[in-house]
Amino acid sequence: MKGLVIPAVKAEVEVQELATPIPEQNEVLVKLKAASLNRRDYWITQGLYPKIVTPVVLGSDGAGTIESIGNDNETRWKTSDEVVIYPATNWGVQESAQSDDFEVLGMPQNGTFAEYVTVAIDQLFPKPTYLSWAETASIPVAGITAYRAAMVQGKLQSGQTVLITGIGGGVAVFALQLALAMKATVYVTSSKESKIEQAKALGAKGGYLYTRPEWGKECLKEAGPIDVIIDGAGGKGYGDLVSLLKPGGHLVNYGSTAGKPEKLDLFKIFWRQLHLVGSTLGSPADFGNLLKFMTDHQLRPIVDLIHPLDKGPEAIAAMRDAEQFGKVTLEI
Amino acid sequence: MKGLVIPAVKAEVEVQELATPIPEQNEVLVKLKAASLNRRDYWITQGLYPKIVTPVVLGSDGAGTIESIGNDNETRWKTSDEVVIYPATNWGVQESAQSDDFEVLGMPQNGTFAEYVTVAIDQLFPKPTYLSWAETASIPVAGITAYRAAMVQGKLQSGQTVLITGIGGGVAVFALQLALAMKATVYVTSSKESKIEQAKALGAKGGYLYTRPEWGKECLKEAGPIDVIIDGAGGKGYGDLVSLLKPGGHLVNYGSTAGKPEKLDLFKIFWRQLHLVGSTLGSPADFGNLLKFMTDHQLRPIVDLIHPLDKGPEAIAAMRDAEQFGKVTLEI
Incomplete structure (x- = not known):
């Protein structure tokens, strides 16, 4: 698969050919339709983020279809279901704050600026049906x-x-x-x-x-x-x-x-x-409440730019310049 | 009546002979048994408080018995009822914060370092029966x-x-x-x-x-x-x-x-x-909840010193030195 990789701290991001990941127990492989960028992605390319691990596929925000499921007993989801990904793992049991093990998708775990990503089954939420892929992929971190x-x-x-x-x-x-x-x-x-x-x-x-x-x-x-x-x-x-x-x-x-x-x-x-x-990010419960609130009010994320995955480096540059109004997205 | 007065900004406080106030409509005259001091009283004697008005009887905390009632239609209270005074007026309708008209007792309104004080009927709460007068008078502002x-x-x-x-x-x-x-x-x-x-x-x-x-x-x-x-x-x-x-x-x-x-x-x-x-002070609802909480847990305020009213100036000096552990009170 193709993925937008930062090969080393402060090195230029580049599209690379990578092995398609295989979902483990309680994971799914998502075939991404769209992703969106956050300032975090730019900070990581500049070495301005704690505990940077390279090489890594960047990207916290993604939406797509389920390609395969690592857990045979999974009944909530099936292949080709349309999903948006909760952009982190290990929030923990308290709503008041995330646990020490909390990790945002896209460093150290490989992220969404790729054709495929593996995520935990618990990170899946149904894609709002009234939104485009680019709109849906604009939701997670910013929303x-x-x-x-x-x-x-x-x-x-x-x-x-x-x-x-x-x-x-x-x-x-x-x-x-x-x-x-x-x-x-x-x-x-x-x-x-x-x-x-x-x-x-x-x-x-x-x-x-x-x-x-x-x-x-x-x-x-x-x-x-x-x-x-x-x-x-x-x-x-x-x-x-x-x-x-x-x-x-x-x-x-x-x-x-x-x-x-x-x-x-x-x-x-x-x-x-x-x-x-x-305040920083939010819990899985917050994400569910956000999606319900958006659907109830038929809110459409503001998408400022849509780039193809190959133009990932330009999209990262847009994060640096902060000229946008709304979200910068990647169509995959 | 006797009252502890600050005659002018930064002047020494002194016990003076004053006219006993007369309660107006919706007010009561309380015959004070005890009062207690707060850092606020000391700040006022030093001119370190907004909008100081003099002369004024100091004192925000007081407990005593109802001497007379200005409102003939009042049915909740009768003379000689034992009360502790909510130490302010005009909290307003929001629990989240006091209104702009909020005023703490004892400047500009005459306060509790006196034999008598007039307060609004709504400021009255029943004295917790298990506490002494000095303990009760220690509650309002600090509690x-x-x-x-x-x-x-x-x-x-x-x-x-x-x-x-x-x-x-x-x-x-x-x-x-x-x-x-x-x-x-x-x-x-x-x-x-x-x-x-x-x-x-x-x-x-x-x-x-x-x-x-x-x-x-x-x-x-x-x-x-x-x-x-x-x-x-x-x-x-x-x-x-x-x-x-x-x-x-x-x-x-x-x-x-x-x-x-x-x-x-x-x-x-x-x-x-x-x-x-x-956080600053609290609403009348907070005061009611505090009194209930204290009674439920039989909490006794820590009284460090008890002075007679005549020793008011020494009690104020104790506020300046901040050597106490718990409350400094006046027995009246």
């Missing part, structure tokens, strides 16, 4: 991260006011769609006016260039205090987000691309009874 | 702050591991008692070995001098990762507390006597799905 951040950790309630920072990234765009489906009033930030306009076209009420120092004041004036903030950046701006929260509000963070926050105003945090919560 | 921090914001579950920083203060000692009643394994910190020993005598499993740089490592080794941390200090140590939390754990903060936290490790916060939560 579950947005769902857990907004709904589980952020406790988003119908009709609340939501702020989503860095709109355009896969998680942020999913969070926008989920919040709008919850009938929230949604505001966004970006460094690009064009992305704010795209968010408004999807239903955001307003947006702010976070590069303007006065954006927070403008946001407070226009939006009023915010119930739930979904942030993937952290850094110096994190402390400013605290000031935008309504008493009792939630600031949920799922990434720290802008580094460590500084000088938090703890007085505001305790006097306003604020919740600063961390 | 409700500890209850909300541990149970509501910290979501403390039976059998969890708890760390309480700065043991000795009223809130911290209450939190220790509540956590022990929840069958938690409790560890404490202090700058004084003697306070750690007092906490152990009450049931704490262990304690650490937070003045030793290696205390966090020792705590992790002995206690393992912590489910719920209750902190009233903030400052540089706040970031270290984050490292002690179990994945999915809660760090609840109710004060920032040590200043602003610096350089938070956001990666740990999102990867471990941590909850950093602020």
Whole structure:
């Protein structure tokens, strides 16, 4: 089979001819129809991820059909069933956090940027029938991260006011769609006016260039205090987000691309009874709830680009440039 | 009546002869039997509190008997009923946080360091019959702050591991008692070995001098990762507390006597799905739940000192020195 491989740390990714894997007991072989990219894939190519093992087939997000099943006693699934893959293993028994053995698909285990992948049977979920393959493959990491951040950790309630920072990234765009489906009033930030306009076209009420120092004041004036903030950046701006929260509000963070926050105003945090919560990916239960929520609301992931597998290196480059609005996918 | 008054900002507190207040519609006049002090009272004498109004009778915590009722239609209460006072007004309709109109008793409204105080009828709760007046008057601010921090914001579950920083203060000692009643394994910190020993005598499993740089490592080794941390200090140590939390754990903060936290490790916060939560005082519902919890577990507040009202200035000085273990009270 063909697979997009990173041969060594910081080496260029390349499409290689590989042996098609054979599913072991309690595994299935999935023939992939589509995959999608995440910033994680780019970080790994740059050596910026803990415990990198090479060579490895990259890719956490995939959807396809069941090619073969390693467990003869399996009755829930049969070959040619259409599935989307829960993008990790070993979440563990607690809903509150993943176990120490948690592993995201696509390093160290071979991932979805290939013609075939073996995954645990428990990672299979039925493909939503109303979505294309590229749309379905866009769901796993970005969708579950947005769902857990907004709904589980952020406790988003119908009709609340939501702020989503860095709109355009896969998680942020999913969070926008989920919040709008919850009938929230949604505001966004970006460094690009064009992305704010795209968010408004999807239903955001307003947006702010976070590069303007006065954006927070403008946001407070226009939006009023915010119930739930979904942030993937952290850094110096994190402390400013605290000031935008309504008493009792939630600031949920799922990434720290802008580094460590500084000088938090703890007085505001305790006097306003604020919740600063961390979130990463989500449990299998979260994934099931996400798929049900999306189907109930007929949500379609925003696919920005579709590349063939052979153009994998270009797709990775798109992750580096972060110019996209929504998901970058691979058709296989 | 006699009352402990702060005549002007930063002036010395003094016992003055004052007119006994008259309850208006929906108010009652309470003849106080005991009151207790909080750090807030000391901060106000130092001008370190927002919007100080003088002259004012200090004091948020009080218990006594109903002397007269301003509302002729009141049927729940009658004169000479024994009561403990919910220490604030205008919490508002949301349990998640107090309203903007929230006011703590004892500034700007005259407080409990006096022979009489008028309060809203809704602030009255029945005195727990098994407690002395000094014990009862020790409950309101410290008890409700500890209850909300541990149970509501910290979501403390039976059998969890708890760390309480700065043991000795009223809130911290209450939190220790509540956590022990929840069958938690409790560890404490202090700058004084003697306070750690007092906490152990009450049931704490262990304690650490937070003045030793290696205390966090020792705590992790002995206690393992912590489910719920209750902190009233903030400052540089706040970031270290984050490292002690179990994945999915809660760090609840109710004060920032040590200043602003610096350089938070956001990666740990999102990867471990941590909850950093602020908490201050509590709602009337929290107060009712606290009193029920205390009665169910027959908890007795730890009273460190009992002064007569005339010795109010000395009692305030005790708040400044923070040498106490438990509550400093006034017998009236």
